[in-house]
Amino acid sequence: MITLEEIKKNESIRALIKAGNRYLEALGYTDHGPRHLSYVSRISSYILKALGYSEREIELAAIAGWVHDVGNSINRHDHGPNGAVMLFPILKEAGMSITDVVEIITAVGNHEEQSGSISSAVSAALVIADKSDAHKSRVRNGKPDPTDVHDRVNFSIHQNDVTVDRKTRLIRQSLVMDHSSSVLEYLSIYMPRIIMCEKAAAFLGQEFQLVINGHAVNNQSPDPQVSAT
Numbered sequence: 001m002i003t004l005e006e007i008k009k010n011e012s013i014r015a016l017i018k019a020g021n022r023y024l025e026a027l028g029y030t031d032h033g034p035r036h037l038s039y040v041s042r043i044s045s046y047i048l049k050a051l052g053y054s055e056r057e058i059e060l061a062a063i064a065g066w067v068h069d070v071g072n073s074i075n076r077h078d079h080g081p082n083g084a085v086m087l088f089p090i091l092k093e094a095g096m097s098i099t100d101v102v103e104i105i106t107a108v109g110n111h112e113e114q115s116g117s118i119s120s121a122v123s124a125a126l127v128i129a130d131k132s133d134a135h136k137s138r139v140r141n142g143k144p145d146p147t148d149v150h151d152r153v154n155f156s157i158h159q160n161d162v163t164v165d166r167k168t169r170l171i172r173q174s175l176v177m178d179h180s181s182s183v184l185e186y187l188s189i190y191m192p193r194i195i196m197c198e199k200a201a202a203f204l205g206q207e208f209q210l211v212i213n214g215h216a217v218n219n220q221s222p223d224p225q226v227s228a229t
């Protein structure tokens with residue numbers, strides 16, 4: 001099967017990623033380039049690997065993570081479905097089997113919290129990976145705009161770990177944030193994404209738990225080291 005490394009070299013995909021990231025930079029968005037895509041690709045494949053999915057699904061999750069935001073090259077609105085439509089001929093031409101192409105475009109077309117629905121493991125893993133990306137390194141040039149809530153929230157986050165515990169059936173996102181933002185600000189922009197992560201985890205037969213500075217904010221934890229608020 002076509003691998004992530006081959007997809008990364010694809011000229012059309014490279015051009016679309018660059019254009020989408022440049023467009024979002026002009027609009028004042030945080031990073032949507034190789035940094036974000038590497039994170040999403042890595043975490044998507046990690047989740048499926050940790051849950052014992054097949055090598056094929058793990059690689060497809062890695063690829064979906066890398067290509068999921070190409071639709072931003074057209075417009076932020078509906079960038080999921082737009083990206084899926086664009087990817088169909090590109091991935092087919094790259095030599096990907098039609099079954100795998102369909103798996104990718106369904107995941108990409110459904111990764112936005114405004115319109116996405118989860119119908120596969122690859123799609124679920126992509127959602128958790130994409131919606132969990134929050135970190136100071138996502139702020140462009142290391143210079144947060146203090147009037148921008150996304151910059152403030154991201155810049156306050158020093159550590160972000162997503163872990164899968166098969167024994168307790170828990171997918172946990174642990175954030176460490178400083179006082180330059182607040183849990184309330186985080187929730188004000190991430191709430192729809194947290195809810196989508198919960199749905200994605202449920203699809204995978206798991207629960208999703210968000211922990212901020214050692215406190216579980218959305219789910220009682222079986223781990224005594226984490227306290228629920």
Ligand SMILES: [Fe+2]
Pocket residue numbers: 068069079111112
């Ligand atoms: Fe996206």
Ligand SMILES: [Fe+2]
Pocket residue numbers: 036040068069130
């Ligand atoms: Fe994304």
